[in-house]
Amino acid sequence: MIRKLNYVGIPTRDQDRALAFWTEIMGFVIATDRPVGEKRWIELTIPGAQTGLLLFTPEGHEDRIGTFFNGSFGCDNVQYEYDRLSARGVTFLGPPRTKPFPHVYFNDPDGNTFFLSSR
Template identity: 55%
Template sequence: MITKVKFVSIPVKDQQRALEFYTQKLGFEVETDQPMGPGQRWIELSIPGAQTGVVLFTPPGQESRIGTFFNGSFATADVEKTYEELKARGVEFVQPPKKQSWGTSAIFKDPDGNQFVLSSEK
């Protein structure tokens, strides 16, 4: 039986720039970084404390996905605190923390314009 989602893919234009953003600004860790075809690398990152990781890779023919809204959400115990920490590291937010009946969320983007929801764990 399936036990978890191992990783999700984030389409990026410049893999090196994306790698620096996700490791230096978001604190993700490199699990794999190896060549994969002409001009591409397979870059798999882990999120400290999480079972699911991300891959910075754009399959051929999927370039139109770069800079779109990520269909998922990153969770944190304290959205406001994480927002302040990431903002201090230079992460650009398109929506500051906003309280809803279900919890709190904010929206940030990476250097390629991909947008991500940062939400409360529960």
């Protein structure tokens, strides 16, 4: 029986830049960082969550870099996270919205767009 989703992949051109963004700015923690050919297999954990991120772009999937992430990050207070992450340099596509529930969109350094909500 499947019990959880281990990680979701975030496509990236520059693994070092992505790693710095997701750990130093977003606050995620390195679980695995090991070589895989010319790239690295980098798994990150989200403190307090079971699902993590994978900063790895498989060969032939480079066209996914800079697209919309088909998922959602959750938090307790979108406005608080917006203020906190804006101060740390995160690029948002606009201020938080409250309808139909609190949410906001942000970008990573590769131009991937993410959805953050509290509901």
